[in-house]
Amino acid sequence: MTVMTQAPARPQSGSTFESLNPATGEVVGTHPVQTAEEVQAAVARAREEAAWWGGLSFGERKTHLNAWKTSMTQRLPELAELMRLEMGKPVGDAMLEAGLAMEHVSWAAGHAGRVLGRRRVSPGLMMVNQSASVAFKPLGVVGVIGPWNYPVFTPLGSVAYALAAGNAVVFKPSEHTPGVGAWMVQAFQDAVGRPVLQLVTGLGATGAALCRAGVDKVAFTGSTATGKKVMAACAETLTPVVIEAGGKDSVIVDADADVEAAADAALWGACSNAGQTCIGVERVYVHEKVYDEFLSTITAKAAVLRADRDGKIGPITMPSQVGVIRSHVQDALDHGGRAVVGGIDAVGERFVQPTILVDVPEDSLAVQEETFGPTMTIAKVRTMDEAIEKTNATRYGLGNTVFSKVNGMAIAERVRSGMSAVNGVISFAGIPSLPFGGVGDSGFGRIHGPEGLKEFTYAKAIARQRFKPMINLTSFDRTAKADKQLAQVIGLLHGRAKKR
Structure with missing residues (x-):
């Protein structure tokens, strides 16, 4: 039997929701439920900022990210208390979480240039006349959907690495910890002076809207069931995703x-x-x-x-x-x-x-x-x-x-x-140079480490001719003699089994 259900009411501009203290049920804060149109507007603003941010050098971005890290670190007790109120964890645990997150911001900012900058690779003997190199370019705008259980450490594992790679970011924190997310975004804008990191708040519909808003990639952390919904929404626009889901x-x-x-x-x-x-x-x-x-x-x-x-x-x-x-x-x-x-x-x-x-x-x-x-x-x-x-x-x-x-x-x-x-126990999470992620129903893709930086980029390969080749292979003027010479070269390079 098919049961017809009424579609949920579309959120109206001006709607709000409350974050609650899980220990007492008391209201901690009130936040806007942002509509699909408002999410699209945030992505459009981020797109404008991405042109400026992506045009900076790795060193310039490092300076901005370290200023953000310093600002948050100086106010760490304030952040830890907000985490206690919204999420419920003891202040000491909140301080530990935030401190580890600052370590990751620092690592991403300091290593992005080495990991992502252009580097030469071997062209091989067949293409010895070429100079070959590869660099990793920012995607543009990355959407990050964060969890409530580690509302600082976990989202910053995507946000900081995406920013260090040269992307602008639109961040949707969990509806259970929106105040923590808003605090971090405001700290960034105070330190950097530009809205390269945008905030959107709301419930599940807001996250779905972010998936459909034209971002260049979505990084999601949450349950496996919700991760599948995120993938389905992103599939509508062929938006790639990195999923960090559940574990056992x-x-x-x-x-x-x-x-x-x-x-x-x-x-x-x-x-x-x-x-x-x-x-x-x-x-x-x-x-x-x-x-x-x-x-x-x-x-x-x-x-x-x-x-x-x-x-x-x-x-x-x-x-x-x-x-x-x-x-x-x-x-x-x-x-x-x-x-x-x-x-x-x-x-x-x-x-x-x-x-x-x-x-x-x-x-x-x-x-x-x-x-x-x-x-x-x-x-x-x-x-x-x-x-x-x-x-x-x-x-x-x-x-x-x-x-x-x-x-x-x-x-x-x-x-x-x-x-x-x-x-x-869980020591790998505190080491910024190690990639973080799972297999199977625990998700795919990686945050943290060099792999986490590359997750928010695309590879840009360039081959530059240094001198003319001895045999011109890419021409209709290629002669039978050239084909014979090519066969001889291939035989010399690959025709004999190599000794172990």
Whole structure:
């Protein structure tokens, strides 16, 4: 049966929405819901600014971006407090997030010239008379759709790299953290004096409008389901996308691991930011030789950890996520799992207490689907082969962590994920020179590092003739003698197997 539904009302100019404190429900700020026409106008303004910004040298852009970074750093406590109010994370965690983001702004600004500037490449023996070079040019205007869980660090991983590459940017922050986004955009305009970085605010329709507004690329961070909608909207205009979507990251603990360090890292990776981290720990696979020690260590640590307004764990930012967390915990318990810490009663209205589940079947929701809360499953494995097989048995492939004194690198190499950390947790995210992104349902494309700079460019190749060729191959005046000489050259170059 087909059910006819009324189309949602088109947003009118002048409409607004409120951002709320997830810990209290109090209103933090009121922001405009911008229409498709208003989004298109922002993109048009950005297009005008892109001509100026893209015409600057890498050094000039570096100066502007460092001025922006300095301005934000000097007001970091103000930004951290706003993050606490809108997103709910403790101020200390907000400061850590913002500090790491400043490191990325600095790296992108300082390395763009080396990564993207014109460089010579070998023309090969067949084209030895040519000088060959390649440079990476800005696309023009990049649309960035940011998440709420890391409202500074994550969007700046796209915004700063796109700007450093010479693009203007139109940024739509999450409707849960629009004030944080507005703060960063205003700081840029105050520091640079030009609206190269534009802000649009609103709900899902505003993000869809940005996809259709004629930008040259869209960078999206969010759920896999929403990422598919972004791709569908961008496909209408053949707008390329980079998608950083969900994860179901694991920690693998080998028999020779530092169990204390592994337990401490796994608990922080699962429960920091209230578990609302795409690269957070959701599954743990522990070698049977150290399983009991690991489980007793982590449960003792988790038992004294609390989520509340003044605790080290903040509230669940998006109210609908509480239901998802509850359903995953309940499904695990219904299928034979046990809660050694927390459980179904740990899932409150705004806060979720740390929950550790064991004996959970591998096909349960808590193992296969992204929970996005301060929970984890812990399973005993006989070998590292088994741990790797189970780690790879989901549709996600974002990040993972390995604890092993001897075999950490070898294990990490076999994990199907875009990133891995060895004897640390999510450390790859804090290293600006490393690319960040996943495979499978975790998305595609990369932010951060040289790959993140190139993500917002196109390659411009130039071949310049240095002297006339001995054999003119690109002419209708080419003779039979020239063809014979060409065949001889090809035979000399490629006709004999090379010794290893």
